């Protein structure tokens with residue numbers, strides 16, 4: 329049995345792991361990463377980047393179709409699936425190659441061990457059958473996440489049931505597609521494939537789409553997405569069967585109505601979960617709950633209970649987003665290097681963007697965490713927003729939340745045009761602790777979509793003054809819907 333002793337061992341060399349290893353090294357520790365591959369990060373291989381490439385192709389087809397509203401008649405676009413998917417994979421491979429450069433450099437310097445790790449004791453890992461890695465300080469677990477597929481679909485073991493890890497390998501665009509799950513993955517990929525020619529039906533049981541929590545924004549997003557896909561957002565999957573011509577599925581709506589059909593392809597977009605199985609974390613002194621996750625994970629330090637074990641990235645199950653994986657990695661890596669001294673890491677204003685049309689975004693405090701007696705809501709409907717109308721993208725709603733007591737901006741949810749940009753402006757304003765008044769003193773050009781943000785802020789200011797002026801009369805129904 330070979331043995332290697334290091335200061336910090338990082339399990340997983342995805343985005344969180346790469347950042348954790350680098351942070352530990354920067355803090356003066358000798359740090360190695362362990363990973364059996366596939367290397368290149370989830371984000372570049374099967375996540376953020378290929379999904380945005382597919383969406384970009386869908387947008388190109390959509391723009392051609394929509395051109396007639398401007399008096400420009402190009403006819404129905406001819407989508408060539410081989411060319412579409414060829415570009416997705418070519419560009420994806422470039423992004424992966426970029427990540428692999430760093431990984432190869434680590435390997436060349438003896439800082440990457442090829443193999444699957446599991447704990448055998450506190451601060452001791454087995455890698456494959458013939459290597460033990462001991463960590464003098466601590467271990468960072470940055471093993472990412474795995475797709476969750478409901479048993480009804482998983483048990484079919486059908487090549488016609490795919491998940492987001494497989495979708496980028498498609499050679500053809502299915503003529504019809506059932507997407508199970510309406511989270512970010514379901515709606516992003518569903519809409520992209522709809523624009524490329526598939527007739528798409530999306531089902532989910534919880535009434536939500538794209539993770540939106542504000543009911544008014546949710547209604548706006550649903551009506552926008554329903555222009556291109558059939559949505560059943562309160563439907564439970566009841567039965568599924570692999571048949572010669574496809575996958576037969578039966579689902580039941582909240583009202584009891586039963587629908588069924590056979591689809592040539594089903595995309596399971598039913599969520600992801602931390603990849604902790606097989607790590608035997610309990611051998612490192614980490615107490616696990618019934619789902620196999622650490623019973624105690626400090627979200628500020630990323631330490632598991634009192635153990636010398638830190639989690640980072642999707643493995644935490646906290647915020648499965650790329651920029652959060654980077655920050656997690658830096659916090660976990662630094663704390664692992666300085667263990668037993670452990671400090672809370674600095675976090676940014678929460679920000680999430682879903683790349684549909686209309687784009688969906690969340691910033692800062694979420695709707696369901698607001699106390700409507702002490703907060704106000706300002707909004708703008710993009711239906712009549714100047715620049716949005718100019719571009720023919722006048723659909724959606726932005727709602728901005730503020731504190732009545734301090735006038736501070738607290739958060740926002742939106743479904744609308746240029747959502748990715750509006751969300752950044754709002755996140756930067758909230759992180760800078762701006763009040764509504766201060767935000768309204770900033771420049772707004774004309775004609776831009778950002779003027780819609782000003783309208784929402786003006787509305788928020790007047791809701792706040794109406795409430796503070798008229799006592800609590802408006803509490804409970806601020807901002808209207």
Ligand SMILES: Cc1cc2nc3c(=O)[nH]c(=O)nc-3n(C[C@H](O)[C@H](O)[C@H](O)COP(=O)(O)OP(=O)(O)OC[C@H]3O[C@@H](n4cnc5c(N)ncnc54)[C@H](O)[C@@H]3O)c2cc1C
Nearest residue numbers: 340342343344370371375376445471472641642648649650
């Ligand atoms: C389709 C899709 C689209 C997405 N789009 C976006 C987006 O637009 N914006 C955004 O912010 N986020 C997006 N995400 C989420 C984002 O990609 C992830 O949050 C992020 O990439 C997670 O990084 P990670 O380092 O935690 O995991 P990974 O990059 O998966 O790294 C985990 C590593 O651990 C290794 N590993 C696992 N087990 C072991 C073991 N036992 N021993 C050693 N190594 C092990 C794996 O081989 C892997 O290399 C998307 C995700 C998906 C699936």
Ligand SMILES: NC(=O)c1ccc[n+]([C@@H]2O[C@H](COP(=O)([O-])OP(=O)(O)OC[C@H]3O[C@@H](n4cnc5c(N)ncnc54)[C@H](O)[C@@H]3O)[C@@H](O)[C@H]2O)c1
Nearest residue numbers: 478509510511512513514532533597598599600648681682
């Ligand atoms: N733009 C982005 O930032 C982006 C894009 C894609 C993915 N992601 C990340 O990836 C993670 C995973 O995304 P996701 O969309 O798979 O997960 P999710 O958990 O957000 O959504 C899962 C969906 O599946 C539904 N569902 C679950 N079980 C079901 C069942 N048995 N029958 C019917 N519906 C069922 C849920 O109701 C929900 O609609 C997200 O949390 C997100 O952080 C981010």
